Amino acid sequence: MNGPTCRTCNNGTLINRKVYRMSAGVVVIGYIFLIPSLIGVLVAAGLFFATGSATKDTAKKLKDEVAAELANAEVPQGIITKITDLKEVASADLSPLTEKQKDAVRSGQAKMAGGTIGVGIGAGLAGGTSLCVGFLSLVGALLGWLLVMKKRVLKCNQCGAVVPAS
Numbered sequence: 001m002n003g004p005t006c007r008t009c010n011n012g013t014l015i016n017r018k019v020y021r022m023s024a025g026v027v028v029i030g031y032i033f034l035i036p037s038l039i040g041v042l043v044a045a046g047l048f049f050a051t052g053s054a055t056k057d058t059a060k061k062l063k064d065e066v067a068a069e070l071a072n073a074e075v076p077q078g079i080i081t082k083i084t085d086l087k088e089v090a091s092a093d094l095s096p097l098t099e100k101q102k103d104a105v106r107s108g109q110a111k112m113a114g115g116t117i118g119v120g121i122g123a124g125l126a127g128g129t130s131l132c133v134g135f136l137s138l139v140g141a142l143l144g145w146l147l148v149m150k151k152r153v154l155k156c157n158q159c160g161a162v163v164p165a166s
């Protein structure tokens, strides 16, 4: 590609090139920011999704455990489903039950409520941590990217004069 003639030396040709906006030292710092930050973004995204599926697994385990205990105490399936779905059980549903079954219902409800809160807190903490790491990494990556950004210039192939490209 033949560019315009250099106005500094009136001899060389101006060639379109991409150069770093910043000085070499700043560019190095930029890459030091950019590379770990990009890894951080990936790790945070991975953690975020891993937490989501782990939370689902834990919640399912809790449901299965409570359902098994209730079935053991011969609580009717309809009531078991309501308890594991965290729905209100009508007192009319409970009145035909034996004391032993009612006890199982109460302990099952308590376990579901407590376990659900526990799972929620765990997921919140893990999710919050990965979001926080992800956000900081994004900021770092953006900062790094700004430092290593390139710009187009016209550079003379004879005298090395640099002119900003329009």
Ligand SMILES: [Zn+2]
Residues within 6 Å of the ligand: 006, 007, 008, 009, 010, 011, 012, 013, 156, 157, 158, 159, 160, 161
């Ligand atoms: Zn020149």
